[in-house]
Amino acid sequence: MQIELTKASYSYQADSPFAVEALHDIDLTIDANELVAIIGHSGSGKSTLAQLLAGLILPTAGSVLIDGAKPSKGGVFRQVGLVFQYPEQQLFAETIFEEVAFGAKNYGASEQELAGIVESALTEVDLQPQQFMERSPFSLSGGQKRRVAIASILAINPQIMILDEPTAGLDQRGRRWIIDLVKRLWQQQGKTIIWISHNMEEVADIAQRIVVLSAGKKILDGDPHQVFAAEQQLFTSGLDLPQPAQLVRRLRQRGIPLSAQAITAQEAYQEIAAWLGGGGDV
Numbered sequence: 001m002q003i004e005l006t007k008a009s010y011s012y013q014a015d016s017p018f019a020v021e022a023l024h025d026i027d028l029t030i031d032a033n034e035l036v037a038i039i040g041h042s043g044s045g046k047s048t049l050a051q052l053l054a055g056l057i058l059p060t061a062g063s064v065l066i067d068g069a070k071p072s073k074g075g076v077f078r079q080v081g082l083v084f085q086y087p088e089q090q091l092f093a094e095t096i097f098e099e100v101a102f103g104a105k106n107y108g109a110s111e112q113e114l115a116g117i118v119e120s121a122l123t124e125v126d127l128q129p130q131q132f133m134e135r136s137p138f139s140l141s142g143g144q145k146r147r148v149a150i151a152s153i154l155a156i157n158p159q160i161m162i163l164d165e166p167t168a169g170l171d172q173r174g175r176r177w178i179i180d181l182v183k184r185l186w187q188q189q190g191k192t193i194i195w196i197s198h199n200m201e202e203v204a205d206i207a208q209r210i211v212v213l214s215a216g217k218k219i220l221d222g223d224p225h226q227v228f229a230a231e232q233q234l235f236t237s238g239l240d241l242p243q244p245a246q247l248v249r250r251l252r253q254r255g256i257p258l259s260a261q262a263i264t265a266q267e268a269y270q271e272i273a274a275w276l277g278g279g280g281d282v
């Protein structure tokens with residue numbers, strides 16, 4: 001399953017004097033089982049792109065094809081699930097059971113099937129079903145709300161999952177947990193993952209491919225090493241290199257002969273260890 005954007009643009013309040021063009025002429029194809037990160041400064045258009053990719057909004061120019069078909073107004077593609085940037089944008093039901101069951105119910109799951117679907121989705125996000133099912137989603141902590149939002153998408157079992165800043169505001173443990181979950185969905189269940197993030201270390205660690213937005217345009221698209229090699233373009237778009245890459249860069253400026261390739265902590269460690277003569281074994 002593929003999503004294909006051709007010269008896609010999106011304006012909020014199009015045809016009004018208040019029109020804001022949030023995305024401009026985006027060409028982007030995402031293939032089955034890719035793990036793609038989308039990065040960009042605040043306001044660069046990431047969340048708008050997430051909604052276009054999910055077929056929740058339609059382009060004001062150009063085209064979006066999901067699995068070869070045009071999304072229709074009001075139509076939702078079952079095969080693409082979007083976990084919103086702010087769980088509050090997504091949560092609405094009185095109980096967590098209803099919340100998680102909603103999408104699956106809409107797609108025709110029977111009452112009997114729903115019990116099993118909700119239980120396994122909640123278990124997948126580490127929320128004890130018996131303990132949480134009857135509670136209100138609004139009584140939860142931020143991290144738990146996000147887990148419920150993820151569970152409600154898992155319950156639909158879409159082939160493509162888009163996660164809009166899923167680790168924002170989480171501590172190291174919460175962050176690690178989401179990364180592990182996403183890797184499982186990608187590697188073991190073969191899902192396509194589209195991951196929006198502000199965190200350069202995170203995307204350097206997990207993505208196979210990075211798409212960079214700047215002021216509504218796609219300015220870079222490639223594997224993480226290619227993208228983080230384009231320092232100047234990133235800097236002028238208000239983005240930094242991942243910290244390990246910054247460290248290696250500073251050491252290079254002091255004349256230490258490291259290659260500029262390292263972008264993850266592990267790669268930086270190996271470079272520095274090799275220079276120290278320990279061959280990675282310090």
Ligand SMILES: Nc1ncnc2c1ncn2[C@@H]1O[C@H](COP(=O)(O)OP(=O)(O)OP(=O)(O)O)[C@@H](O)[C@H]1O
Pocket residue numbers: 012013020021022040041042043044045046047048049085
């Ligand atoms: N509902 C809206 N009405 C009008 N303009 C909007 C609306 N939502 C977003 N915009 C504008 O569209 C542009 C892109 O916004 P978007 O939310 O897609 O950016 P983003 O990259 O997700 O930002 P952030 O990193 O802060 O989440 C911004 O200029 C924003 O102000």
Ligand SMILES: [Mg+2]
Pocket residue numbers: 046047048085164
């Ligand atoms: Mg956003």
